[in-house]
Amino acid sequence: MTALNEELKRKIIDVLNLEDITPTDIKDDEALFDEGLGLDSIDALELIVLMDKDYGIKLTDPKLGKSIFQSIETMVAYISENRTK
Amino acid sequence: MTTQGVWRPDFFSEAREIDQAITTADQPSYKGLASPAAIRRMSRGMKMGMYAAQQALGETAVTVPDAIITGTGLGCSEDSDKFLRSMWENDEQFLTPTSFIQSTHNTVAAQIALQLSCKGYNVTHVNGASSFESALLDTLLLLTSGEHKNVLLGGIDEIAEQTYAFLQAAGYIKASGLRETVKNSLSPGVNYAEGAQFFSMGVDQTETSYGEVVDVALQNELDIPEAGSFLQDFLTTNDIQPTAIDAVILGYNGDENDDLFYNALQQELPLTTPLYYKHLSGQFDSCSAFGLAAAAFILKYQTIPPVLYWNEKNPAKTTWKNILIYNHYRGKDHTLVLVRTC
């Protein structure tokens, strides 16, 4: 697990208030939405703000979020490539 | 869901008197109340409301009510506070929608509808101290017009740190650190608390019925001398003599000016046993729902828990048929509710 993966999982658990879940419970390639971790559209909006606030990445189109927020892996890849802070 | 814990048969015998400025409601475990995904976002008010709603429905055969009607004075203050603070702290940046969505006053009623898949009438009334009675009136309208057979009715208000701090700064809530009760209150302001009270209301009497709500009246403002005519008009409308009122549940809260209204009304009912409850519930906009719960308890068990007696005027009655509930706050939002055995 890379440092960014670990950091991102902690942040997600924190902002989405995922009680009883630890970073090790979230697999890197597991789906974050629906059948995976079970996140929903409101969570997606929270993640968009997380990307902006913590990594300086602005996503204005919620549809774009869908492919980026597939899993921890896809998020980490996108953050690594586009982060401004 | 109250400062006295959850509703149960020994609710009043185990009750403790409130003697501090702000008292939180005892929170039970909310595990299993809703899906973990839904519950993680919920504020106390939402959880308390859903818990109390489930408990009320649990006492009846109703699984999905025809309508859900709630009353709340301050709504979902916790989420409202959170969004506001975040807006101040980050200067309108990095705002997330969850607390905004949940700051809406009808959040609890909507969440219960979502949980129960209840597609019926769903309205939230928000009018200070008469929020709950507005919801109760709405319930009566639905049931007496024959539109609906049963309604889930609730009153919810939650403590939110910032909102309560503001109310304290404005002198509405007593200063922190004081140990005053309703009866020995000397300082200005009132002891505040929070709670969620739900009732399953139906047109038909069932084995589990506590009693019948006959009528409710609301009045935005009154002067103390007008309290008597407000009462008389209500009794006349309902064709009942003052002497037929066995007990009157008064909203005494320890505020000198507020309590003058309750004294005035009590004088109009010299033969009626006066009761009070805010020493147990604390003050909050929908706290009069606690008064209705107390009335329901008395009607069902035909006994008055000693902790509710306002004074020594407690004649040895054996039956309690008609009970009146009178509430107001700061001279506004006066309400009368008449309940009786069924």
Add this chain to the structure above:
Amino acid sequence: MSSGSIAVTGIGLISSIGSTVEENLQAIVAGKHGLSRVVNFPTRLREHIWVGEIKRSNDQLSDNLDLLRPHAFTRTGLLGAFAARQALKSANINDVNQLRTGFISSTSVGGMDYTERYGSTYLTSSEWHRYIPSHPAGDSSHKIAKYLGIKGFVTTVSTACSSAANAIMMGARLIHAGRLDRVIVGGADALSKFTINGFHSLLILSDEPCQPFDKQRKGLNLGEGAAYLVLESQKSVKQGSKNVLAYLTGYGNANDAFHQTASSDDGEGAFLAMKKALAVAQLRPQEIDYVNVHGTATPNNDLSEGRAMQRIFKNEIPSFSSTKPFTGHTLAAAGAIEAVYSILALQQNLVFPNLHFNTPMEEFDMIPQTTIQYRSASHVLSNSFGFGGNCSSLIFSKA
């Protein structure tokens, strides 16, 4: 009209397109919208959004109402008092307590505009403490009732963006039950940083003027305003020889029970609300001449509402339009403002245009009325939907 109908005898309205009912009508007929950048208060979102803002300051509104300063009216209360006063005048009511008269208002913002402005000082200075009790939603109703001199039944409804429609419904039911002779019903909401940032965080604000029912729609524009109707019983109308502007013949509220904010794909809640309203009015869907749709121009609302209309009206969808491109979405006030517009449609025999519509949606071939249409209308349906799946429909019929 059947004896059970509720008469509308007065209307009052203030929005970004006018400070009177007449001004609103003229603006709509002229196709003149009220959208602009936010100017009444500073916000970071200024250049990113369009709003239907009323270009009168709180002091101007206060002076117009002859209020003695200092007072603790928030903007919601000021706008509400401004519109409610007109409604009483329009109904020729001089002594408001002559009959059993109630007041049912609605708001979602309440006094948040002052809390967000001064709240951060409340714990360190008492300068603005008079606004602390102005925060709760019920406070503006009390202030407006007091301003109008109403002593009696006063209450407030808050169900997000369907609030005013539910306040109107509650008033009608109180008259039906014989508890009131007449009642002033409606709603008021002021623009605030809180709400514009809230809707912005949901990514449903458009950076352009909104385009309801258009394929390219990008979201909504917020607005502010207030509107009130005077509802009277048939008996009260007869006794006072009152001029009836229209009848409120149908109403219904239902819950979508689908999602905290989003509407269901098939518009179940909206479908049920319209169905209930038609049943109360004892009308067949084909008898509706015009639908003033909720039409916020969010991708989700318009699709869901359109589907619900298809389910109700089948292949015969009546003329419909959203008036939100004129006023912006005025939240709790929207149901009342659009109720007044529905009544104007009946009185003036016209269907309002749905501005900025260019391209039909892919999902269905529903095309709103894009130009002003003069036609006789007997029954108008008005939709208002809010967060928490709250769906309400009202039907007004020609007097």
